[in-house]
Amino acid sequence: MPSLPVVLPLIAAAVLLAARPLARYRRVLDLVAAGTSAAVAVLLGILIFRTDHASTYWFAGFRPAHGIAVGIAFTVGPLNAGLACVGAILMTAAMVFSWRYFTGVGTYFHVLMLTFLAGLCGFCLTGDVFDLFVWFELMGVSAYALTAYRPEERGPIQGALNFAITNSVGAYLSLTGIALIYGRTGALNMAQIGAWVSRHPPSGLVVIAFVLVIAGLLVKSAIVPFHFWLADAHAVAPTPLCVLFSGVMVELGLYGIARMYWSVFGPGLGHRAAIGRVFLVLGVLTAVVGALYCFRERHVKRLLAFSTISHAGVFLAGFALLSPLGLAGAALYVAGHAFVKAALFLGAGIVLHRLRSVNETWLHGRGRKLPVTGALFTAAALGLADLPPFGTFLGKGWIDDAAGSPAVTIILLACTIVAAGSVLRVAGGVFYGLGDPPREDERMAAEANEETGETDSARQRTPLTMSVPLALLVAAGLATGIAAMVPRAGDALLSAAAQFQAQPQARPADVTVSSVVTGLVSAAGAVGVGLAGLYWRRIPVLRGRYEPGARGTGLADRFQSGVINDYITWVIAGLACLGGVLAAIIRLRGLAPGSRRPWHASDISCRRRSTTRRP
């Protein structure tokens, strides 16, 4: 049963590929792909509720003997099955959306999407570090190919190249770390490595292996300074794919880091507070950088991509608090964000389909003939701004509670306000014609229609297969928040997080007044930022100094240069800094006495893991 979410899409992909003559009947392809994704989502949903704690499934019955695992395991817990389930739901929405979206589509789109889904599920469920790399690459290769789905345009080629090369370098660095840790421990099973690492004092090699392993995952999750590829790839990928990129792929990288830390390296490395602080700094930095780039962007899909970077920083900050409440908050925030961000991308897809552009300036006021899409897009943007009762507000509230630090709360709040405010600015300008009309010039008109090759836009009304998934995703975003407010569901999520971290659950999850107030403040602030962006010419401070959509000059363009050589330089520099800091913390400060003792109380030994297997 746990292997089905991986096996099913792979079989479906193989069947579609083998039955090439079927490609003439496009609806057969669509039905098979959407049906498989929906089936996988249902399967994973069942798995979430059947596993109140982690259960391990050994392929072909190769169970470990004497604490040594030779076989390959899937470790299914509520958190990772839940993340895969969100991915499968988004995949289903994307497949339904693409029903009438593309001008021409062959078998390859469906096959690659299904392979991507298989990679996604495998990555979430695996309990083996080498398999983690293999699923990472399977997912990666499908995603690279899908990004360049329209190779006749220049943007997709640049995006796919930067995406593929940066992520591949990251993956090979991860593999180097995996090989080093295998050489030291003789194990590939996460629990077995974790048990070995926690029994030995952290050596230099373990630290290097940890940094290398998470390097690839940091690239995938677009954490500053590993994030440059993301905007290039998300802006140009076909819209149904952006849903998955922003909704789950970035979050998968973060999940990988959390998993590597809690199941493998964390128990042995010690110095939890200091390591947590390093990740907190990275997360806050990412949130700030993403929000600033988001605000100055006028290309709607690229703007949403920068908002994803900003939110990835918030997720990392939640995880970096290293407490069950922080992780539960991050998990809830990931789910809530996935649904509203997917809805925003589908909204952008409908705009591209009907109005043939995703340039905010050109679109100004032209979206007024799409009232339903406009309303849903605005609702999703408010969800992104943590408006209660969207799932995002409670997740953020828990992260704030866990942080217990006003400075972190205020910085993260400001980032959310700016990022979501930029999205609201798009909603107000495009769908309601608010704000001062932009000056149209030739360059803008040329930029406006650069993406028309993707979709068929002869229709006079939006097909139901596009608007219904959009509405359902917004509803799902609301439902996540409402469900998590039920005390039992909140506690279940919290105990799942505690169990993921092998920690005792400290405090119950509440809906505090402060989280509701913060959510309302955040939404109000985002509306304010959106309006300021629209009416900037009337604000004395902004007039003259701020020109929306000014490109090609300035410091910001020099960082986000679009040149792959620069991106790899940043990866190497970031890796060196991170490695240096972590090595300094772990090696120079020495082992604090008693710092590792709490871990032994909840030691995840292989033998205990192996006995928890369920039929």
Add this chain to the structure above:
Amino acid sequence: MEYFPFVVVAWILAVGLHGIVTSRDLIHTIICLVVVQSSTYVLLLGVGYVTGGVAPYFYDISARTKAVDPVVQALSLTDIVVEAAVTALLLSFAVQAHKRFGTLDPHKLVEFRG
């Protein structure tokens, strides 16, 4: 403990990364990526090497014979398959890049920036 293979690994990795960073030709970039990945083959095989070990086929030899680690060989094979897929895909992108941009210089393959 034999350190030499690990020095070689670090060298290959550094050379490959240096090549990507300084590259002015996309084909060169892609080949350098292959070089980066080659370092992982050497590392995997180096990690599993046992001095005096034989090939791990226990068909006509005793199961107690000293042999090199078969796991890393399986990992290297998987790694090679991944590399073949990624390289083929990247080279096809390079062909498209040349068609659309008329150049293979990574500094000129820029449609979006900032």
